[in-house]
Amino acid sequence: MTYCIGMLLERGLVFMSDTRTNAGLDNIATVRKLRTWEVPGERVITLTTAGNLATTQAVVGLIDERTKAPESRNPTILDAPSMFQVAKEVGKTLRDVIRENVQGRSEASAPAFGATMIIGGQIKGKPPRLFLIYPEGNFIEASTDNSFFQIGETKYGKPILVRAFEPAMSFEMAIKLLLVSFDSTIKSNLSVGLPLDYQTYTTDTFASGRSGxxxxxxxxxxxxSDGWGEALKTAFAKLPEFTFLDS
Amino acid sequence: MTYCIGMLLERGLVFMSDTRTNAGLDNIATVRKLRTWEVPGERVITLTTAGNLATTQAVVGLIDERTKAPESRNPTILDAPSMFQVAKEVGKTLRDVIRENVQGRSEASAPAFGATMIIGGQIKGKPPRLFLIYPEGNFIEASTDNSFFQIGETKYGKPILVRAFEPAMSFEMAIKLLLVSFDSTIKSNLSVGLPLDYQTYTTDTFASGRSGxxxxxxxxxxxxSDGWGEALKTAFAKLPEFTFLDS
Structure with a gap:
């Protein structure tokens, strides 16, 4: 498993991903699952990935190679005229990689090679956009009603996102929220682990923002992590007490 | 899906279950998933169930029928000498019902007929005990290190349980905690729904406790529900602010 979040804020985009990868409980390692491509002054694109590591590394590798050999016939995400076309190209690459792995096997093996991705960025002259790409290569877009995407182990960390997310929040506040959501997940699922990578992008800067x-x-x-445990207990204690109807 | 919790407290046992059942998103109904058997002065046993409704109703039906025909050769949970034997009998009944449904089908169809159960109670002369029963009929027991069980849609509501559960808490406090955990789940998963049934049992009373x-x-x-949303936001705002290292 893995845990990644991408958020569409009023001031731009923010991404966070964990770095744990595992092939069984007895085989864990740290890998980077967040990648940014930049054409200064023109476009910035950030991708986070969850799922089969061979699949996600193949997809990132193919996308990256194409950006370095722009004469090839394959379109590159650095040439694509819109973020929609970027998402389409990444989705097609993802679907192709999975199909290649499944070839000669039962269709039922497809999930084992599957992966899900969040991609976002901005191209000059257009607004920032954020997409969630499925293993089938199709995708959905974030909007003001649905401003963030989670992939991987999404459930433990969702309630706090739903309650505290505000489109107008600062990057500092967003990273604090992301850390709380990641901390809840890391405490519950061994396959999500520290360290955590983050990347921000400020609208209309066309330069990759802060990362770390x-x-x-x-x-x-x-x-x-410690403060949130205490804060939750205090918040819980402040809720009105339950009384049995018959008491 | 479903959501049920059973807790082993210092003062006794408490159970809560939702009541939603669904066969597809377009076919939902309300059913009781929490059942208590009582021999006043001698034993109290509470069962909550998650999974295939035909399976769980068949298991509860069989268990209940046997308690009313004690001359039959099948052991009944009202005769069993210990809570361990009660869990064993319920586990065997669960496994038998699932096997009967799978008969003549591929073994791969077993999960479709599966169910998971939490059973707890006390028999005179012995301490209260709490078990989680798997579809295979085997089971695990709660202890002071692991004092509660969740079945069904367990992830959304787990972080608050992990942080706020205290074995010494009152029943009133426990029900407040259960409600917060259920509320987080209900907000995230349509297959978990109100109303919520609860049942308490106070150690050494051998009479079913408060229920509603x-x-x-x-x-x-x-x-x-409303207060928790506000409390979370307040708690979140009080956490120290993040600052970028390079700022």
Whole structure:
């Protein structure tokens, strides 16, 4: 499993992903699942991936190779005229990689090679856009009604996102929210693990924003993780008490 | 799906279950998934169920019939000498019902007929015990390290349980905690729905404790549901702010 989030904020985009990969409980490692491509002044595109690591690395590798050999016949995400076309190309690459792996096997094996991706960015002259790409290669777009996507182990960390997300929030606030959501997930699922990578993008800058890696022993992460446990207990204690009807 | 919780507290046992059942999104209904058997002064046993409704109703029906025809050769949960034997009998009945449905079909169809159960109670002369029964008929027991079980849609509501559960809590506090956990789940999964049934049991009373049904329009439920959203936002705002290292 994995956990990644992409958010469409009023001021831009923010992404966070964990770095744990595992092939069984006895075989875990750290890999980067967040990647940004940039044409300064023209476009910035960020991709996060969840699912079969061979599949996601193949997709990222193919996309990246094409950007470096623009004479080839394959379209590249650095030439695509819109973020919609970028999502379409990444979706097609993902579907092709999965099909190649399934070839000669039962269709039922497809999920084992599956992957899901969040891609977002901005191309000059157009607004920032954020998409969730399915293993079938099709995709959906974030909107003001549905401003963030989660992939991987999405359930533990969803309730706090639903309650505290605000499209107008600052990047600092967004990263704090992401850390709370990741912390709840990491506490419940061994296949999601620290460190956490993040990337921000400010609308109309056409330059990749702040990025970094948050380690588990960082004082800020510890203060959020420990502080959130305490804050939840305090919040819970403040809710009105239940009384039995017959008492 | 479904959501049920059973908790082993210092003062006894508490159970809560939702009441939604669905066969597709376009076919939903309300059913009771929580059942208590009582021999006043001697034993109290509570069962909650998640999974295929035909399976869980067949199991409850069989168990209940046997308690009313004690001359039959099948052991009944009202005769069993220990809660361990009660769990064993219910597990065997569950496995038998699933096997009967799978008969003549591929083994791969078993999960479709599957169900999971939480059973707990106390028999005179012994301490209260709580078990989680798997579709295979085997089971695990709650202990002081692992004092509650969830079945059905367990993920959304788990983080708050992990943070706020205390073995010494009162029944009132436990029901408040259960309501917060159920509310987070209900907000995220349409297959878990109100009203909610609860049942408590106080150690060494050998009489079923308080029970009731909490409706969605009840002022207390509304105050927990709305209050928790606000409390989370306040708790989140109080966490220390993130600052980018390079700022």
């Amino acid at each position: 890696r948050i380690m588990g022993d960082e004082p800020y992460y510890r203060s959020v | 049904r909490i409706m969605g329009d009840e002022p207390y439920y509304r105050s927990v």
